[in-house]
Amino acid sequence: MTLRQFEYLVTVVDEGSFTRAAELLHVTQPALSHQIRALERTVGTPLLDRLPRGVRLTPAGRAWLPHARAALADADRATTAARRAAGLECGELRVAAVYSLTLGVLPPVLRRWRARHPDVRVRLFEHRHADELRAAMLDGLADVAVGPGPAGWPGFSVELGEEEFVVVLPPGSPHPDPVDLGDLADEGWVHYAPGNGLADVVDAACAARGFRPRAVVRTEQTAAAPVLAAAGLGPALVPRNVLPARFDGVVRRTDPPVRRRLVAYGHREPDPFTAAFVELLVEAGWGG
Incomplete structure (x- = not known):
């Protein structure tokens, strides 16, 4: 074998x-x-x-x-550790995350990481759903995961904060800021495709306001949802961090707020590289 x-x-x-x-x-x-x-x-x-x-x-x-x-993942890590000890390379950091966080949360953190550790490669694994991310980490896929807090996680876990969700509407929308999702119950929504973890967030937030969103379009891509909403296809509930600095759509906070708890976690106690990366995540201060 x-x-x-x-x-x-x-x-x-x-x-x-x-x-x-x-x-x-x-x-x-x-x-x-x-x-x-x-x-x-x-x-x-x-x-x-x-x-x-x-x-x-x-x-x-x-x-x-x-x-x-x-x-296979352990063998890759063993090879990297041996080559690092022999001075043949400075190593590789493996980071896993749900899709939405690779759009807004991780880029500035990875930029700072690159500035501090230019010789350390980063390999990024992206997952559609928090359950997929958790399963991959149980298999030892990456050194650290960034995503919603996994229930009953057996390894290390560090609280990062809360991811805020906002409603995107087309230009000229009359809805106030903040907006009650219940006021949008009769509209057709820009929704996420089944299997995308954000679909669960949207359904739960709308259910809390007493309705089930009627999807007029479903997208696999997190970044597409605010663009489609701004084009007038319907409201979309999106993580605030995925919105670009210059955005044409109308952005409204929700009342009550919709948030998702995020953590950094791993299968075993972090090595120095992983611990340094988690420290950067904590320093970023993007939660809440």
């Missing part, structure tokens, strides 16, 4: 195809199939079901996959 075999099978699962995985890994498809069957013989049970139009994990494969991802 080798890490290369782990990498091969994880890639097949992620790509959903032996053909695409072989192209990505720069190996022949027979060689890829041979290595995966060798892995299955070592494990003692099939890990993949081969289907006419792709592959899927067996129950044993589903149990195996998170451990394989964690092993």
Whole structure:
């Protein structure tokens, strides 16, 4: 059983195809199939079901996959640590976050990080939903995650503050500041696609005001929601931090406020690089 075999099978699962995985890994498809069957013989049970139009994990494969991802992530970190100790490189910081935070919160923090640690690479992993982010961190994907506070998290967690949400309306909107979401109950909304964690935020905020938002358009992209709202398609509830400094739409606070608690968290106690990055997040003072 080798890490290369782990990498091969994880890639097949992620790509959903032996053909695409072989192209990505720069190996022949027979060689890829041979290595995966060798892995299955070592494990003692099939890990993949081969289907006419792709592959899927067996129950044993589903149990195996998170451990394989964690092993590959640990191997990458071990290699980086060894090369850093040997003076071959200064390291890599792996940061995971939900999409909305990579638009507004992280860029200024990453800019400061780059100024202080120019030789440390940053690898950014983005996730649509807080649950996806939590699952990835349990698998050891990154050194630190930035997102909504995960319930019952077993590792370290540092409070960062609260992310404020605002309503974006088209120019000339008569609604006051702040605006009660209940006053927008009869309008068609710019909403987020299912699977985007912000869809849950919008639904919960509207439910608290006694209605379910009627979506006239749904978008996968967080940054698209305020643009569509400003174009007159309907109100959108968006994190304030994703709005550019110069924005044509009407921005209204909500009454009562809509906020989301954010934390930095990780699977194990932070190493010096990770601790320094978390310190920058805390210093940023963007919460509230």
